[in-house]
Amino acid sequence: MRIIIAAVLSICIALCTAGCGGENVSSTDKKNSTTTESKTKISFTGQAAMQPASDPVITMTQSDTKTAQQTQAVPETTEDTTTTSSSETTESSTKAVTSQTTQSTTTVSKTVPETSDKTDTSSKLYYFPYTTNLRDKNRNKVGTIDAGSFYSGHYDPNYEGYVVINHRYREYLIASSCVIEQKGAKILETAAIGQMGGDIYGKKACGPTSAVILANYQLGMKWTKDEVIVFCEQNDLNDQGSLTSGGGITAPNLMKLIESYSGGTVKANNFYGADPISILKGLIDSGERSIVVSSYRSGKIVAQPDSPAHFVVICGYEYIGGELYFYYADPYFAGGGRSLMRVSADTLAASMNYVTKEPRCIITVEKNA
Secondary structure (H helix, E strand, O other): OOOHHHHHHHHHHHHHHOOOOOOOOHHHHHHHEEEEEOOEEEEEEEEEEOOOOOOOOOOOOOOOOOOOOEEEEOOOOOOOOOOOOOOOOOOOOOOOOEOOOOOOOOEEEOOOOOOOOOOOOOOOOEEEHHHHHHHOOOOOOOEEOOOOEEEEEEOOOOOOOEEEEOOOOOOEEEHHHEEEEOOOOOOOOOOOOOOOOOOOOOOOOOOHHHHHHHHHHHHHHHHHHHHHHHHHHHOOOOOOOOOOOOOOOHHHHHHHHHHOOOOOEEEEEEEOOHHHHHHHHHHHHHOOOOEEEEEOOOEEOOOOOOOOOOEEEEEEEEEEOEEEEEEOOOOOOOHHEEEEEEEEHHHHHHHHHHHOOOOOOOEEEEEEO
């Protein structure tokens, strides 16, 4: 009897520890899979900033306000065995997966996989129900993506069995059997960049970091967060004080920063108006990402007066149960490479309106004629 109980416990433990990749990721593996960055002291006029040694991966949570039902295809072992020693998943095809969010529970149930459209290379939104292997374009494993994450991406026929996702500054591969396509979402491919990653700990650098996300993904620029922070500090555009400690930047100066750093090749516009939700939705329909300033607390956009102001990049939307939600790239929440988050339109509108001590904004960018 003891032998039977021990065997059952062993099976249960194995199932619980298996990630989407067939690899039991130990705490040591997770540590090694994160981007390790050396400490660098960056000096500005009258101040200095000491940077963290690493950018840890932390499991993403969603800012949903109601339960969203999603259907997942059964993961298939489609990886080329010449490039990896294990399949992308060992999960049971009959097991239901429940992902706990901050305000609700997202239930993922598995069904028979559908035949994917091998000709559709348009922008898509993907949900990750499992901790999933992240691979470069040579199909080499370079890390993992945490369960419960949203990423934008697309299908590329050159990478059969994978989808291409946007991650920080580059594109990477994820086994297509390990993601759920959010087919109702309108998404513009965008990845969050962490304001506190890299060499400069940008504690108050959400504005400049959002500018980098917007310029890179909207205009194809190759800006880096660290360089833009240095430029902002050296040119006294951080009108609220140090970007590495207790300061910040207002929307008007953020627009000046975008135009100045580009050398006049990029123009910034503020489209904020009486109906910001309609404006944001219309911009996305026109292929325009935008920066907004919102009320922010505990790692998410909130509809709470007197909460700290925070810049994020709006890049998509989706109707869930008849209610409109927006997707956004959050530079604060991007530590460890996590990417897109979701917020209801009602919460976003109230959050933007509760920012009373900051100039409100819906900032877009375009190339100067």
